[in-house]
C-alpha cells in the first residue's frame with residue numbers, strides 16, 4: 001500500500017520536532033518515501049531529503065492513483081477497526097485524511113518538479129554510498145508488512161539502512177508492530193543479530209498524544225562511534 005503522510009505526522013511517529021529536523025547536520029533519507037509529503041515539506045524548511053521507494057519506477061499518475069487508493073483504504077480501516085487508530089475525539093478522521101490529501105498533492109508537485117529527489121530503489125539494496133545521510137527514517141514497511149520482510153529480510157534491510165547512514169547519525173524505524181497491532185515477536189533476536197554486526201539499537205518511547213499510550217521507535221547506530229546527541233525528543237522533553 002502506498003501512503004501519503006505529511007511532515008508533522010512523520011515528526012510525531014519518529015519522536016522528532018520540526019526544529020530538530022532542521023538541525024540535522026546533513027541530508028535525510030526517507031525510505032520508503034511512498035507518496036509522503038516529507039521531502040517536499042522539509043525542503044521548504046531548508047532540510048535536504050531524498051526519498052527512496054521501488055514505486056518511483058512507475059509513472060507519477062499511476063503512483064498518485066495508488067496513493068489515493070491508500071488514502072481510501074485508510075478511511076475504510078478507520079471505520080472498520082477504530083481500535084487500531086487514534087480516537088476521532090482527539091483527531092477527527094476527516095481532518096486526518098485531508099492532511100494525507102495535502103501531502104499527496106505536495107508529493108506529486110515536488111516529484112514532478114524535482115524527480116532527482118525521488119529515487120527508485122528497494123531494500124535491502126540501496127544505491128547510495130556508505131554514510132550518505134545524517135538521518136535515515138523508515139516508516140510503515142519493515143515491521144508493518146512481515147509478509148514482505150521475513151526476519152532475514154528485516155535484518156538485511158536494517159543493516160542496509162545503517163550502512164547508508166553516517167556513523168555519527170542514526171536510523172529510526174517505526175512502527176515495530178504489524179497492521180493488526182501485533183508487536184514483532186523476534187525483535188530481541190533481531191537486535192542481538194544487529195549487535196553482532198556492530199550496530200547498536202535502542203527502543204525509544206514517546207508519548208502518543210490523545211490516548212496516553214506510548215509509541216516505540218527503533219533507533220540504530222553504528223556501534224563504537226562517538227555520537228552527537230540525536231535529533232529525537234530528549235528524555236526531559238518527553239517527560240514535560
Ligand SMILES: C[S@@+](CC[C@H](N)C(=O)[O-])C[C@H]1O[C@@H](n2cnc3c(N)ncnc32)[C@H](O)[C@@H]1O
Pocket residue numbers: 001002003004005031032033034035036052053054055121122123124138139140141148
Ligand atoms: C505504507 S507505505 C509507507 C510510506 C511512508 N513511509 C509512510 O509512512 O507513509 C509502504 C511503502 O513501501 C514501499 N516498499 C515496498 N517494498 C519496498 C522495499 N523492498 N524497499 C523499500 N520500499 C518498499 C511501497 O512501495 C510503499 O510505498
